[in-house]
Amino acid sequence: MYVTAIIAAGGQGLRFGGERLKQLVEIGAASLLERSVSAFVDHPNVSEVVVALPADLAVAPPAWLRQLRKPLAIVAGGARRQDSVANGLRAASAASEIIVVHDAARPFVTADLIARTIAAAVESGAALAAVPARDTVKRTASAANPAEAGSHGREGREVVETIPRDEIYLAQTPQAFRRGVLEAALALGHEATDEAALAEQAGYTVRIVEGEARNIKVTTPEDLPIAQAIAREIDEGAGRASGGRSRVRIGTGYDLHRLVEGRPLVLGGVTIPFDRGLAGHSDADAICHAVTDAVLGAAAAGDIGRHFPDSDPRWKDASSIDLLRRAAAIVRAAGYTVGNVDVVVIAERPKLGPFVEEMRARVAEALGADVSAVSVKGKTNEGVGELGRGEAVAVHAVAILA
Numbered sequence: 535m536y537v538t539a540i541i542a543a544g545g546q547g548l549r550f551g552g553e554r555l556k557q558l559v560e561i562g563a564a565s566l567l568e569r570s571v572s573a574f575v576d577h578p579n580v581s582e583v584v585v586a587l588p589a590d591l592a593v594a595p596p597a598w599l600r601q602l603r604k605p606l607a608i609v610a611g612g613a614r615r616q617d618s619v620a621n622g623l624r625a626a627s628a629a630s631e632i633i634v635v636h637d638a639a640r641p642f643v644t645a646d647l648i649a650r651t652i653a654a655a656v657e658s659g660a661a662l663a664a665v666p667a668r669d670t671v672k673r674t675a676s677a678a679n680p681a682e683a684g685s686h687g688r689e690g691r692e693v694v695e696t697i698p699r700d701e702i703y704l705a706q707t708p709q710a711f712r713r714g715v716l717e718a719a720l721a722l723g724h725e726a727t728d729e730a731a732l733a734e735q736a737g738y739t740v741r742i743v744e745g746e747a748r749n750i751k752v753t754t755p756e757d758l759p760i761a762q763a764i765a766r767e768i769d770e771g772a773g774r775a776s777g778g779r780s781r782v783r784i785g786t787g788y789d790l791h792r793l794v795e796g797r798p799l800v801l802g803g804v805t806i807p808f809d810r811g812l813a814g815h816s817d818a819d820a821i822c823h824a825v826t827d828a829v830l831g832a833a834a835a836g837d838i839g840r841h842f843p844d845s846d847p848r849w850k851d852a853s854s855i856d857l858l859r860r861a862a863a864i865v866r867a868a869g870y871t872v873g874n875v876d877v878v879v880i881a882e883r884p885k886l887g888p889f890v891e892e893m894r895a896r897v898a899e900a901l902g903a904d905v906s907a908v909s910v911k912g913k914t915n916e917g918v919g920e921l922g923r924g925e926a927v928a929v930h931a932v933a934i935l936a
């Protein structure tokens with residue numbers, strides 16, 4: 535089933551104050567927005583994600599939003615929350631059957647709650663996460679009627695009735711809908727503080743899914759210390775689950791090719807004028823081969839021989855820079871981005887210095903990384919051994935993925 539998640543982050547966070555947009559405030563290791571978006575991007579039941587951002591942020595979104603492993607669309611939010619959701623819905627795939635709406639201000643939504651809300655909407659058409667009221671609930675005179683509200687504003691309001699607590703649920707997000715239900719609900723054009731209320735007004739049955747106490751909404755600066763404490767607990771828990779290791783991954787690669795007559799010398803995607811070249815399958819570009827193995831190794835995704843075997847005619851005359859580009863796509867699909875790469879080329883001759891900048895640029899381009907993330911260093915072997923006699927060129931590479 536094709537499921538679209540719409541992350542409503544279009545508000546300006548007016549109740550939050552401060553210089554920065556609330557969505558970009560760091561909660562532990564990641565921003566509010568990043569935590570909320572990641573929960574859906576990482577979720578196996580979610581097919582695509584649409585993020586509604588304030589208009590100025592939508593045109594210049596944070597870089598990490600462009601590097602996710604799922605189809606992602608960014609739309610500008612509207613004046614009201616439901617307008618943002620409507621904009622998001624227009625950007626959803628035509629294949630989408632279930633729409634799950636989540637408020638970016640709830641950064642601690644769990645995979646389990648997302649799955650249960652989607653499942654309930656599949657069954658009943660509309661569902662929302664909500665928690666039972668713990669406190670006794672009093673209804674006071676409406677603020678819309680100041681005469682009834684008494685002379686002290688909010689402070690002096692008088693209780694009109696005590697509502698039985700077991701009837702009261704406090705709405706959270708996610709809220710999930712069959713596509714047609716959400717379309718009809720939004721088409722009402724009513725004012726509402728959530729989409730479930732619109733579905734209800736449109737006459738649909740809306741089902742409650744037991745929400746989670748930690749799925750708090752970060753609304754005012756007073757919520758931040760609580761949010762930071764929850765984030766600390768979650769981040770430390772995640773660290774323990776991964777054996778206390780960080781997500782940063784390192785890989786190493788090595789390659790060596792003989793220098794022979796009658797071949798072009800290709801290193802780092804650059805053809806270097808020289809009287810000999812590297813022997814081997816394809817262009818024998820030892821820099822690209824070592825870097826390919828380093829990035830694949832960092833992701834524990836095998837090696838160059840496994841992905842691009844010389845026995846396969848598809849790779850017969852493939853350029854090695856193209857294989858590197860494919861390897862980078864493989865590690866991106868596994869959820870990683872290239873942090874940086876460092877390369878040592880051991881070649882007695884020719885001098886590589888004049889070609890280093892071009893090699894860095896070619897390798898960086900293939901990796902989808904900035905040139906500042908790629909280092910290439912030439913070394914001689916001081917005349918020692920086979921490398922020192924110029925019989926071969928050897929390359930060592932390390933890569934960091936994050």
Ligand code: MG
Binds near residue numbers: 814
């Ligand atoms: Mg090789």
